[in-house]
Amino acid sequence: MQNKGLIKFIAIILALVCIYQLSFTFVANKVKNDAKAYATAEFKKLTDKKEKGLLADDPGALENLDLNRLELKYLDSIKNEKVFLNAFTYDFVKDNQINKGLDLEGGINVILEISVRDILKGLANNTQDATFNKALADAKVNQRGNQTYLDAFFEAYDVAAKDSKTKLASPEIFLNKNLENEITLKMTDDQVKPVIRRKVDESIVSAFEVLRKRIDKFGVTQPNIQRLGESGRILVELPGAKDIDRAKKLLQSTAQLEFWETLQSDQVMNYLFAVNDALKATEVKSEEVASTEVKDSVKTEIESLLTDNTTDSAKVDTNNPLLDKMLSRGFGPVVAYFSPRDTATINNYFKRESIKSLRTPELRYAKLVWGKPTTIENDKKEQVSAVELYALKADRNKQAPISGGVVVDAAATFDQIGKPAVTMQMNGKGAKQWEELTGKVSQQKNAIAIVLDDIVYSAPGVSSGAISGGRSEITGSFTVEETQDLANVLKAGKLPAAADIVQSDVVGPSLGQEAIDNGILSFIIGMLLVVVWMILYYGKAGVFANISLIVNILFIFGILASLGAVLTLPGIAGIVLTIGMAVDANVIIFERAKEELDMGKTLEESVNYAFTWKGAMSSIFDANITTALTALILLVFGTGPIKGFATTLLIGIGTSLFTSIFITRILLDWSLSKTQNLTFSTPMSKNWFQNMNIDFLSKRKVAYAISSVLVIASLVSLFFINGLNQGVDFVGGRTFQVRFDKEVSANEVGSALTKGFGTNVEAKTFGTNNQLKITTKYKVNEEGEGIDSEVNQLLFDNLKPYLPVTMTYEQFVTNSDDKTVGILQATKVGPTIAEDIKTNAYWAVLGSLLVVFLYLLISFRRWQFSLGAVGAVFHDVIIVLGIYSIGFKYLPFNMEIDQAFIAAILTVIGYSLNDTVIVFDRVREFLSEHTTGTFNEVVNKALNTTISRTINTSFTTLIVLFSIFILGGETIRGFVFAILVGILVGTYSSLFIATPLMVDTINKQEARKKAFEQE
Structure with missing residues (x-):
């Protein structure tokens, strides 16, 4: 060398x-x-x-x-x-x-979608133009695949504007003060669109910066935030975050700070009495209507909210529909206290036109808003959760007297009695407005409500006259973290639009530690088994292969650390799979050297030939390039942990090539320079697979028949019987991995949750009998920082009979290092992003097949080789899908079709192609070297010489994967099972499907001629 x-x-x-x-x-x-x-x-x-x-x-x-x-x-x-x-x-x-992913570290991973709809409404100054608002609504309905909302809006507007003379550059839409320097009356719609696109992008960049500033102060190590293309989506990862509700609140808060003058409780109570009297006459009727007209699922949900898991004081009594929900009458600016469960129902009451008409003149434009959740003592001297109702004094425009834009600084502090608070400093304009407002409120003996995102945080009275200087304080029932977060969001500024969580993944640190332990254990055992096998089979050369393998692993982890890449559980699987691929390169080299030795060459000549392009190098490079191409496709179309898998696989391919070609060569040359007793076999393996003479091609009709039966059975199950068990990644929904302190019945828990949620909830045993995977679509379409908490609370309430008696809600949902019972992992995928994931998955699979087809066409210069390889891959993928379709109802582990499964399918594609390419390389070589015998005889001889390599590579890879399947943990078991099945089927198809397809479609004489030309 x-x-x-x-x-x-x-x-x-x-x-x-x-x-x-x-x-x-x-x-x-x-x-x-x-x-x-x-x-x-x-x-x-x-x-x-x-x-x-x-x-x-x-x-x-x-x-x-x-x-x-x-x-x-x-x-x-x-x-x-x-x-x-x-x-x-x-x-x-x-x-x-080395950065650890959430599945190893624990924490929260969310994809936030900045509401482009809200940005457009803001740019159009909240216009009431019918064409504009119709386009906004139609865009949400018609948005498809990976199309952005903005593109969908422009399409919808073009359709809606056909029957209207309204232009985008009109005073009714975008020709306003917000865009007066950007848009003129003479501009066409096509000229306006780039301006709007740029302004929307600027708003999303602004949102990104606001979120980044908030996250920097959150207090977790190595947070990650990045924009996802032009979709308006932002990925946020908070490894190690344990207070999940706090994290979500921090991310979703728009930080819309406002200061309002309040009305007093006495001014509002008469209105509440009038509302109650009006509801007495309508609530019975509405219940009768619900029983006949409301869909069953909605009716059940309403009944569960009004009856299940509520206190007596919160239940509906049609004699006093509103007052019976009141926990206590308020005092001063607090109108009354209600249960958090009843706020949605009460909001619906207040929205009715018949109820609005009851308002007195002083309440005509008032805003009724809720305060922060608190705890009060009820009539039974019990501490119960409650929220305060406030009435904010407003005029026709319903604009706050002072907005949060005047705040220039904020800090977490403590008030005069040592309770956590937030101080704020306003600019000059704000200070003047604050002095006027406090002076007015002081004279009228009212209070000032400090409102953040339509929630009243505090409502202090002003008794000492006007306050100058623009300094104010927010007090209330805060924790230190809440005041830190509040100060943080105020300093970072408000979001330009609502940020909805369209996908989230929450992993508890205890589950992450289990994943690390299981991953390391499976890695070590798989590694040891491969090391032992290589020594038993290849002797001294096997020792050198093992040294090369250890160096390879060092390089993989070192490069991961250098690049700042994230190590995930699928990433560990990718590294372990790389072990098998690294062994494969050494196996090819050793087998070629053995062949040359059998032909009478010296040891040194045999080693030198094995490292030439005609020897092993062409097969090694072709096989690794095809696998790398599928990994690249996965890197482009994958998200989250799947990118981690693709990253480690790509790094592993590069390091495997380097160590197999160079490190192994250096060790072999060193051995040759010292002694001539280098061996490529042991007494045990010396005669294995020697003089094989299997007529593979004569068995192709039998193979076609077997494969046809398997493929047809798979297609029938896929399209007519079972289909696939699609996970929330593809259909949207919420999934919880919940662990109990005792064994539970999945059917019993599922039935209880379905009744409690008022919609279908699926519960499946996940690994051990004290662990369930719970899936539901309950409120997956609804957004807002309180929705997830509401779902978690509902889950806890309905699982109480199966949980420890002493367990609280906080213990159930909080992530802690030593957590053994409660929610270990929670995932939410909105329907829009689920459609995007599904679209990306299709393109990933089809793209990888197309890219590999073209590569093989260029490499082998015959489309029949590409056809055989791609046909075998289709065969393998359909059978793996069929086994998942048939088996998900019966096999005792998770067989959902999700992003991890798509990664497994692409791995199967890569491995199947790897195997097929090596076989084809051998066929091409034999066609150029063997001038005697029929075409089929030469192909059979080539196939027989690959058996040793095929079995060794498949065996070592299967050993590693089997160790992961047994020891790697429930989370990754379904993923590994797909690869296991794929490798078995792929090994079979390389010999019995790919090659026969190529043989049956190729021109035999032309093929031989082409092979000679390539040589």
Whole structure:
């Protein structure tokens, strides 16, 4: 091998760089362990003090009575300290460690969709133009596939405007103060559209920056935020986030801050009495109508909200429909207290035109809004959850006297009695407005409501006259985190439009740790089995292959760390699969060397020939390039963990080629220079697969018949009987992985949840009998920061009989490191993004087939080779889909069709092509070298020489995958099963489908001639 010294130098440097990069991960893990130890010790000290009553007058210490907060406090305190080689700070070390995905670290992954509809309405100054508003509505309905909402709006507007003379550049739509310097009356619609597109993009960029500023202050290590194309979607990952409700609230809050003058309770109560009297005459009638006209699912949902899991005071009594919901009458600016469960029903009451007509003159334009959830004492002296109702004084325009745009700074602090609060500083304009408003309110003895996103956070009275200087304070029943988040969102600024969570994935840290443990265990066992097999089969050469394999793994992890790539559970599977592919390259090399030895060449000549293009290199490169092409397709069309799988697979392909071609060669040459006792077999394996003479092509009719039966059975099951068990990735919905402290019946729990939710809820055993996967479409179309909390609360209420008696809602939903019972993982996929995922999946599969077909056409210069390879792949994919279609009702593990499954299918495609290409390379070689015998005889000889390689590669890869299937955990079992089946079917199809298809369609004489020309 030429330039051997240079290769050694590169390998040594690369190894040192990888070790250096990985050292940061080890140091970061040590610091984190120190932080956990500190937090545990400090928590114990604070707990002891609390039990002795020593923290009663120290609210700050009480708020710190939390393990996660103490751990973050420790890490924050040392972020600038040098913790490695007396040169690198913890912040630097943390930023350079291997990033773990949510499935390993725990935390939250959400895709937010900035409402382009709201941006357009804002740009059009909330116009009431019928054509414009019809286009907005039609765009939501007609939006298809990966089409953006803006493109759908333009299409819908073009259709709606055909019967209207209205132009986009008209005073009724975009010719207003918002765009007066951008749009003129003479502009055509086609000229306006680029302007609107740019303004929408600017708003999304603004939203991105606002979210980034909020996330930077959230307090998690290595947060990630990125825009997803031009869709208006933003991906946010918060590894290690444990307070999920807090995280979602932080992300979705538009931070629309307003200051309003309130009305007093006495001014509003008479209106509530009048509303109650009016409802007495209508509620019975509405119930009768519901029983006959409302759909069953909606009716059941209403009944569950009004009857199940509510206190007596919250149930509907048609004698007093409104007042019976009132938990207590308010005082001052608080009109009354109601149960959080009843707010939606009461809002619907207030929206009725007949109810609005009851308003007195002073309430004519008033806004009725809710406050933050709080706790009050009911008539039975019990502490119950409640929300306050406020009435905000407004004029015809319903505009707030002061908006949050005047706030220039905000900070978390404590009020005069030591309770958490937020102070705000206004600019000059705001300070003047604040002085006028406080002076007015002081004279009228009213209060000022501080409203954020239509929720009243506090409503302080003003008794000392006008307040100058523009400084104000928000007080209320806050925690320290809430005041920090509130100050954070106020400083970061408001979002230009609503941000809806269209997809979310929440993983508990305990589940992430289980995934790490299972992944490492399966990795080690799979690795050991491969190492042992290579030594048993190839002897000394197998030892060199194992050394090359270890170096390969070092390179993979080192490069992952260097690139800042994210390691996920599918990523670990990709690395383990890479082990099999690395072994494959060494197997091809060793088998070629053995063949040359059998032909009488010397050991050195045999090794040299194996490393030539005519030897093993063409097969190795063709096989790895086809796999890399499918991985690239996966990288382009995949999302989240699937990108991690594709990334590690691509890195693994590159490092496998380098270590197999160069590292193995250096070791073999070193052995040859020292001694001539290098072996490529052992006494046990010496005569295996020698002189094979199987007539594969004569059996192709039988193979066609068997495959036809399998394919037809698969298609019948897919299209006429079972279909596929599509996961929420493809159909939308919510999925919860819930663990119980005892075994539960999936059917019983599913029935209970269906009754409680008022819609179908599916519960399946997930791994052990004390763990369920619960799936529902309940309120998946509804957005808002309170929806997820409502669904979680409903889930908890209906699962109470199966949970520990002492378990609280907070324990059920909160992510903690030692969590063993409750929600371990929660996923939500909205219907729009589910359609996008499905579209991307189709394109990923079809794209990979097309790209590989073209590559093989270029490489082999005969379309019959491409046809045989792609035909075999279709065969493999249909059979894998068929097995999933037939088996998902019977096999005891998850067989949902989701993004991970698509990754598995593409892996199957890559592996099947890998196997087929190596067989075809051998066929092409034999056609050029063997001038005697019929075409079929030559092809059969070529196939027989690949058996040793095919069985060895398939066997080592299957060993690794089987170890993951058994030990890798329930989350990844279905994914690995698809690859296992695919490899078995792919090995069969390479010999019995791909080659026969090529043989049956090719011109035999022309093929031989072409093979000679290529040689």
